[in-house]
Amino acid sequence: MLRFLIRRFLALIALLIATSIVTFLLFFAGPSDVAANSCGKGCTPERIQQARVALGLDKPLVVQYLEYMKGLVAGREMGPPNGRYWCSWPCFGTSFQNNRPVWDIIKTALPFTLSIAIGAAAIFLIFGVGIGVTAALHRGKWPDKVAVAISSLGVSLPAPFIGLLFLWIVVSKWQLLPYTSNTVTSPWNPDPWTWFKNYLLAWLTLALIFGANYVRLTRANMIETMGEDYIRTARAKGLPSRTVTLKHGLRAAITPVVTVFGLDLGALLGGAVLTETIFSVPGLGRTAVNATFNQDLPIVMAVVLFSAFFIIFANIIVDILYAVIDPRVRLN
Amino acid sequence: MTGAERVAIDVEAVTAEPASDAFLSVRDLQVQFPTEDGIVQAVNGINLDLARGQTLGIVGESGSGKSVTSQAILGLLKGTSAQVTGSITLDGQDLVRASEADMQKLRGDVMSMIFQDPLSSMHPFYRVGDQIREAYLVHNHVGKKAAHQATVDMLRRVGIPNPDSRYRDYPHQFSGGMRQRAMIAMALICNPKLLIADEPTTALDVTVQAQILELIKDLQREYNSAVILITHDLGVVAETCERVLVMYGGQCVEMGTVDEIFYHPEMPYTWGLLGSMPRMDRTRQARLQPIAGQPPSLIQVPKGCVFNPRCRFTDRVPGNACREVRPDLVAAAGSHPVRCHIDSAERKRIWSSEIAAKL
Numbered sequence: 017m018l019r020f021l022i023r024r025f026l027a028l029i030a031l032l033i034a035t036s037i038v039t040f041l042l043f044f045a046g047p048s049d050v051a052a053n054s055c056g057k058g059c060t061p062e063r064i065q066q067a068r069v070a071l072g073l074d075k076p077l078v079v080q081y082l083e084y085m086k087g088l089v090a091g092r093e094m095g096p097p098n099g100r101y102w103c104s105w106p107c108f109g110t111s112f113q114n115n116r117p118v119w120d121i122i123k124t125a126l127p128f129t130l131s132i133a134i135g136a137a138a139i140f141l142i143f144g145v146g147i148g149v150t151a152a153l154h155r156g157k158w159p160d161k162v163a164v165a166i167s168s169l170g171v172s173l174p175a176p177f178i179g180l181l182f183l184w185i186v187v188s189k190w191q192l193l194p195y196t197s198n199t200v201t202s203p204w205n206p207d208p209w210t211w212f213k214n215y216l217l218a219w220l221t222l223a224l225i226f227g228a229n230y231v232r233l234t235r236a237n238m239i240e241t242m243g244e245d246y247i248r249t250a251r252a253k254g255l256p257s258r259t260v261t262l263k264h265g266l267r268a269a270i271t272p273v274v275t276v277f278g279l280d281l282g283a284l285l286g287g288a289v290l291t292e293t294i295f296s297v298p299g300l301g302r303t304a305v306n307a308t309f310n311q312d313l314p315i316v317m318a319v320v321l322f323s324a325f326f327i328i329f330a331n332i333i334v335d336i337l338y339a340v341i342d343p344r345v346r347l348n
Numbered sequence: 349m350t351g352a353e354r355v356a357i358d359v360e361a362v363t364a365e366p367a368s369d370a371f372l373s374v375r376d377l378q379v380q381f382p383t384e385d386g387i388v389q390a391v392n393g394i395n396l397d398l399a400r401g402q403t404l405g406i407v408g409e410s411g412s413g414k415s416v417t418s419q420a421i422l423g424l425l426k427g428t429s430a431q432v433t434g435s436i437t438l439d440g441q442d443l444v445r446a447s448e449a450d451m452q453k454l455r456g457d458v459m460s461m462i463f464q465d466p467l468s469s470m471h472p473f474y475r476v477g478d479q480i481r482e483a484y485l486v487h488n489h490v491g492k493k494a495a496h497q498a499t500v501d502m503l504r505r506v507g508i509p510n511p512d513s514r515y516r517d518y519p520h521q522f523s524g525g526m527r528q529r530a531m532i533a534m535a536l537i538c539n540p541k542l543l544i545a546d547e548p549t550t551a552l553d554v555t556v557q558a559q560i561l562e563l564i565k566d567l568q569r570e571y572n573s574a575v576i577l578i579t580h581d582l583g584v585v586a587e588t589c590e591r592v593l594v595m596y597g598g599q600c601v602e603m604g605t606v607d608e609i610f611y612h613p614e615m616p617y618t619w620g621l622l623g624s625m626p627r628m629d630r631t632r633q634a635r636l637q638p639i640a641g642q643p644p645s646l647i648q649v650p651k652g653c654v655f656n657p658r659c660r661f662t663d664r665v666p667g668n669a670c671r672e673v674r675p676d677l678v679a680a681a682g683s684h685p686v687r688c689h690i691d692s693a694e695r696k697r698i699w700s701s702e703i704a705a706k707l
Contacts, residue, residue: 244468245463245465245469246470248424249469249534250471251424251455252422253534254455254456254457254483255482255483255486257452259486267473268471341473342473343472344472344518
């Protein structure tokens with residue numbers, strides 16, 4: 017088990033390095049002129065040249081990349097020759113727009129994204145699996161039909177539609193919930209109830225879209241598992257049907273759900289672009305979108321790296337969870 | 349045993365009243381599965397009696413209704429789409445009408461089952477020992493420690509070396525023979541009075557097969573259990589059972605003692621089974637003789653005798669009875685119950701002059 021963990025951890029680091037190289041090349045070796053972008057519109061060639069030197073873009077790509085990575089893990093010196101300053105680790109550079117350190121911007125946006133991702137994930141996991149199991153156990157009867165209908169709806173409706181519908185009806189018309197605020201960042205800031213009300217609609221929007229998938233996946237797996245020989249054995253032992261369903265059935269049926277959940281959570285932590293935009297939540301997704309419009313390369317680069325990190329990390333966690341769930345995986 | 353006595357016992361076996369010494373008694377068991385293509389008549393009117401300490405073999409091709417019969421007895425068809433009618437009486441209790449809660453108490457305790465493929469029949473995520481212990485815990489009011497000890501003892505009893513450490517293994521870490529031993533331990537941990545073994549040796553090699561059968565026989569003697577052995581291996585039946593029930597198309601087509609079925613079979617299907625079995629005790633002949641044709645569809649069961657489309661002897665019956673009239677399971681004087689239109693004396697003659705000589 018320890019060797020397994022070490023191997024997975026090394027794979028994590030290797031993948032992160034590979035991702036950072038690809039991302040870096042995508043932005044800094046691409047066709048767009050980074051120096052011109054940083055300098056803004058109506059910039060003279062001399063100013064662009066100054067910007068190029070200030071950003072270190074006159075050096076070879078390899079040196080630029082190593083500088084960037086050094087900044088990430090140890091911090092580095094930045095700025096024009098006459099105004100060098102120390103950017104401490106993790107240094108993602110500064111925004112082209114307002115010179116704010118990118119790390120500060122990320123740190124501000126992260127709690128919003130965390131709030132959305134974790135709340136939504138909890139809702140769609142619990143309800144998705146719960147409804148999926150219920151549907152499987154009542155296959156062909158009304159609970160199954162209702163579940164399949166709701167999940168088809170959730171899968172087919174786009175996030176903006178559901179989100180705007182919620183906003184229009186619940187917030188504008190009925191005024192049951194407040195508009196989302198820019199200051200509520202966590203359950204203890206200011207308090208859990210405010211936090212809950214603030215994010216509920218965003219959670220429900222994401223839960224409807226993601227949860228539909230869980231209903232279908234859980235239902236299909238559960239139906240398949242309940243037809244397995246070992247379920248018949250469990251019944252033949254005289255176990256109560258509750259034990260048969262949950263301990264023997266769900267335990268096996270949940271395995272593929274864990275994989276999908278890990279990847280979904282990883283993706284959500286990288287920012288739910290559409291949902292954050294609709295509900296005006298200043299999370300990572302919205303930060304990335306704004307930065308893209310402004311061609312603010314250091315921010316885009318940082319958000320991409322962060323998303324990649326979350327997805328890779330989620331993958332590793334899923335791998336480890338798999339070994340915990342399924343003893344057959346541990347051998348290899 | 350004289351001929352007259354034997355008739356008396358066998359006729360009793362197919363009448364409506366359960367035999368007085370029977371521990372398990374099945375009467376007119378019917379199992380139907382409604383499907384989109386029509387109703388599957390998986391089991392159609394099975395009668396059988398079994399006393400404690402006895403072993404009954406049920407033989408037949410895949411799809412003849414052997415496994416469905418056993419699952420109906422264990423009540424595993426409750427809660428599925430299957431419709432079970434008739435009566436199954438175990439120690440005086442009617443299992444067809446019993447509630448699922450009552451069946452739960454019986455299953456794994458009074459009656460239990462050894463399944464065919466032990467790898468897919470054990471949960472891949474739980475330790476072998478824990479799966480056996482679970483069966484013990486649900487029927488005995490003891491602590492986990494006592495249940496653990498009972499499990500280790502049972503593992504040792506079925507011949508698993510180092511049961512203390514093997515307890516902690518997962519099914520995939522066991523060999524095929526070990527897994528089947530563990531399955532047997534699981535089935536026998538509560539000391540059942542009725543044991544149904546559904547093709548317990550099918551996936552195993554011959555040496556392990558013999559060990560497993562020997563083990564089942566030993567444990568049967570020790571606990572005085574009634575055993576139903578379901579198999580398509582006639583060799584296994586000859587070694588293990590006292591009585592045999594031959595199934596075809598959901599019906600019992602012939603029933604008798606091992607001697608009667610192997611040395612005086614009267615149903616053309618049984619002849620076919622014996623003809624397609626390799627024999628080590630005879631000189632080798634050119635070819636085994638398979639039964640021509642396919643098993644019948646259980647949705648559109650053939651009219652007349654279920655076996656008639658594949659039977660080579662339909663011309664021995666006057667008229668078109670084989671294709672028109674469903675034969676009853678009857679025992680002629682001095683014989684055992686057979687479902688066939690051919691006259692009993694003629695059947696005996698065909699067996700001794702035309703069939704037995706060629707086997």
